[in-house]
Amino acid sequence: MTESVIEARNIFAGYGNADVLRDLSLSVGPGCFAGLRGPNGAGKSTFLKLCLGMIPSRAGLITVLGEKPGSAAFRQILFRIGYVPQNTAGGSLPVTVREAAAMGRYGKAGFLRPLSRRDWELVDAALEAAGIGELSGCRVQELSGGQCQRTAIARSLAMEAELLLLDEPTASLDAGGRAELLRLIGRLRKERRLTVVMASHDTEALSECEIIYRFEGGKASGELSCA
Numbered sequence: 001m002t003e004s005v006i007e008a009r010n011i012f013a014g015y016g017n018a019d020v021l022r023d024l025s026l027s028v029g030p031g032c033f034a035g036l037r038g039p040n041g042a043g044k045s046t047f048l049k050l051c052l053g054m055i056p057s058r059a060g061l062i063t064v065l066g067e068k069p070g071s072a073a074f075r076q077i078l079f080r081i082g083y084v085p086q087n088t089a090g091g092s093l094p095v096t097v098r099e100a101a102a103m104g105r106y107g108k109a110g111f112l113r114p115l116s117r118r119d120w121e122l123v124d125a126a127l128e129a130a131g132i133g134e135l136s137g138c139r140v141q142e143l144s145g146g147q148c149q150r151t152a153i154a155r156s157l158a159m160e161a162e163l164l165l166l167d168e169p170t171a172s173l174d175a176g177g178r179a180e181l182l183r184l185i186g187r188l189r190k191e192r193r194l195t196v197v198m199a200s201h202d203t204e205a206l207s208e209c210e211i212i213y214r215f216e217g218g219k220a221s222g223e224l225s226c227a
């Protein structure tokens, strides 16, 4: 049996004493495109943060790429997980798109190691794969919402992530931008065999998913079976 990329069993997790996720179970197989949908506040972002070890689980079991988020072993494999948070604005850092994508290599290589020529080749290939090669020298503050999403995706590709966690990636995009981003995700899944988990309200984006988990009342229920 192939091991799941994400396996969550009877999870309780939240903030302070309040559990947002209550007895939540779900599973995402290798190469799967899984959607998380549900009303605002249902816990989709919280689940993604749990997968990254940003918040702990109070009860239940969760493994991501075979490790328990937050554990020492998990921190060693964190570079295998790309995360595109909500509102991926460029922020106030005065860096170029190429430098922002290169942060993915630092995550992998270690912050104290200067990047090698090979690292920069991977960064440039990631920018091309994300369709923003021509923006390489632009400042991230100057980017549109869609270009910011692509920069965050390029950063994940530069670190050769196997799992991509996307939080409302199409929220700030117009119809054209949404369609382009979905095409990009489809292409990357095929070419790089990425496993993708996407929290979204966007019905069109969710229709591309092989399995959709509906978040409600702290739990998740699967709506389609993974092909």
Ligand code: ADP
Residues within 6 Å of the ligand: 015, 020, 038, 039, 040, 041, 042, 043, 044, 045, 046, 047, 199, 215
């Ligand atoms: P969704 O992504 O489904 O909209 P979230 O996971 O963002 O839902 O939020 C779930 C619940 O957790 C909401 O009630 C929200 O107010 C609460 N919440 C989110 N982040 C925090 C936080 N950092 N501290 C306390 N409560 C939070």
